[in-house]
Amino acid sequence: MSSTTGTTTVITNIATLVTNDPSLGDGSPLGLVQDAAVVIDGDRVAWTGESSKAPATDNRVDAGGRAVIPGFVDSHSHLVFAGDRTEEFNARMSGRGYTAGGIRTTVAATRAASDEELEANLTRYLTEALRQGTTTFETKSGYGLTVADESRALRIAAAHTDEVTYLGAHIVPPDYADDPAAYVALVTGEMLDACAPHARWIDVFCEKGAFDGDQARAILTAGRAKGLHPRIHANQLSHGPGVQLAVELDAASADHCTHLTDADVDALAHGSTVATLLPGAEFSTRAEWPDARRLLDAGVTVALSTDCNPGSSFTSSVPFCIALAVRDMRMTPDEAVWSATAGGAAALRRTDIGRLAPGAYADLAVLDAPSHVHLAYRPGVPLVSEVWRRGVRVV
């Protein structure tokens, strides 16, 4: 095959290939091809199909009968932080009360950390995620909550990913406890001006005790006026206006979606907002699972993501979330793998990732297993044996 970039490589002898392109392979949403090959030209996929039909290339890699899937797209994480919350988790899981300040504990540690400490922490968790097959991640600010600390978090994140989200509206910080309206004014004013150049997205934690529907609308609308696209932490701990606001504002994603009315499900089914489910949070807080089956059966596009953060979901493992989704949220193994790859891409409004079809980035994971089903069938086992990002083997 002639190259537009210099070098072509074929990965061949793939037992099961997940393309996420129904027009390839078996016609299912996963576009499965058995005994498959992928041809990479530079940083892109040039061809996928049956091994026996693969075009000639410069280099050849034998997958040895393993499965290949698109790299995971983790569309929701909070990785710019310092400190940890082991005591809080231990108390919660030991049935003891814990009265310390949750997010505020991380805010204090993050404000006190140097740029170098925050960057080192971020790099450590990104490396951890990459080893587990994550080739694209979104990450947020939200543990600074001052103009300087929020903009610094975004600047640090933007050095590692294009999918950066301004979450100045994570909680109202203690210094504004008596005047939340003044904090909303800051988030939509001076803080937004400082943060917008470093971010693609704007997010708000729309929940009792955080920001109500009117505040969330004001924050997301202000962000949109500065060129940021909305996404929302919605309906995590209780019913609320977040999901319907997300659909109304054409947010790319409503994240959590644990407590939904029929009207919420209906709005998602008729809008273009993805429902992103984050089962690591329910696992780590022993909370009720989101009803994935209800959303899927209504025709909603569902993404699956880690919500990696030091308080409520300290896992960087998408395979772990897939196993939870299959075991406890009644997703099929096929649905869970789709949601963690193509679903994550949809939640970031991307079509160049999350699939292995000609033109997409050559971001993929090789599994030490004959099929993607093993991700749920063999929970907790490190099955990701190789990771390729932009056409280069990085793990």
Ligand SMILES: [Zn+2]
């Ligand atoms: Zn979150």
